[in-house]
Amino acid sequence: MTTTTVRPLHEIALLSQAERFKGRPKLCSDCGICGGELRPKMAQSCVFVNNKHEELELKLHGRNRRDGDELLFGISRAIHVIRMRPVNYEAQWSGVITTMGALLLEQGLVEGVICTHAAPGTRWAPLPVLARTPEEVRASAGNKPCISPNLEILDQVRASGLKRIAFIGTGCQVHALRALEDELGLERLYVIGLPCTDNTSYPDLLRFLKIASKSPDTVVHQEFMQDFRVWFRHENGTIEKVNFVDLDVSGLGGERAMFPAACMSCFDYQNGLTDLTVGYLGAPLPPEERWQWMFVRTERGEELFELLRPHLELGTYSEGGNRRPGIKAYIGMLRRPKVRPAAPIRKFVAWMQRTKGPKGLEFARSVIEQKLLRNLVFVRDLHGRLEGRIVPGYVYRALEYTAEVYEQEFERPLKR
């Protein structure tokens, strides 16, 4: 039987940002800690009160990130390009995450898996659950691309006395979970991560779909693809592709109105404190082939990879282009108000991005650096007093090559 959170559905999923964050600190992604019994632990676990990423990383790996890709992707023992054999076409990509959770239960390695279903009557509103059977984990397939209080389910884990669990979630959730791990009384914890950026509340997701898609009500799957387009799959199987540059962000009130302040202050796109993270950002195209990329971060992550290995097909990386000139130009754009260019210019930009833009791993580096820069500027503009506590040191190291341009544009050093 699936046990769901005791908080009423409309509270966990359907509320606007304003209602959802009432009474919370200024920066909150509703990770689930403050909705339940663990609320008194907020100060010691919240990534937006005190970002302990580097301290927790040291505990997990015995070291911090080295210069190079680790500054963007996090520490890992291995990185693989993979897909399920056969691909699960009902999943977000190929079904790696749900298969892993289901296998852990099938083989008796865990007693429960914390994952995210869709709230009844909705396609996208996230409902965290404690899955006790492989079928219940499989039923969590597909993104519900909204903030979700998954850690609230720890109350149910404690109440039911489970000692071996797996957790599937995003970086802000994993930070809090790692910070509290030693106090949870668990014998075994597998931390399986999704990369995450620009998450939003459910009402704002619906607003986005209305503006971005020609038929918002029939969208059954959406992803921001590596070809600089959002792909919407509709109920009848057709795919609608919208260039990033054509999205009317100002029609949504701009990024700062669309995304919660917490997601604009988030610096862990690749979910660096997991045992294993599975995304798509650096995986090769075309998307129809459903290749994913996986970071095996810890010994427990290696165990997960071996568990899954017989069901996987391994692929190879690709990379191309040079992100650095574009990233330096992006810094200038961050200062200026966002105005959507005229249609012919957008068409040209979209063509340039697809044909000349960074590809494969270089595309992933480019996207992550853009988010680090944008979010650093956001924190400095609106939450400057918090910078010392919420921006981890690796951010400044990762962006060091842009320091001169940053200083020219913002008339202050990149470093704190």
Ligand SMILES: Cc1cc2nc3c(=O)[nH]c(=O)nc-3n(C[C@H](O)[C@H](O)[C@H](O)COP(=O)(O)OP(=O)(O)OC[C@H]3O[C@@H](n4cnc5c(N)ncnc54)[C@H](O)[C@@H]3O)c2cc1C
């Ligand atoms: C909000 C969000 C943003 C993401 N952004 C990126 C990104 O920018 N770049 C990137 O490379 N990858 C991103 N991902 C991950 C990616 O889209 C796929 O989910 C991942 O590659 C796994 O695919 P799969 O087929 O193995 O997953 P599936 O087997 O389909 O399983 C999906 C899993 O996601 C979990 N899930 C669904 N919604 C949520 C939610 N709201 N919060 C927490 N967990 C949830 C479910 O529990 C389920 O187990 C994001 C995922 C989410 C949920």
Ligand code: SF4
């Ligand atoms: S992000 Fe989590 S820990 Fe932080 S304030 Fe929000 S619910 Fe609490």
Ligand code: SF4
């Ligand atoms: S963008 Fe960051 S803060 Fe927002 S839900 Fe994702 S991991 Fe959490």
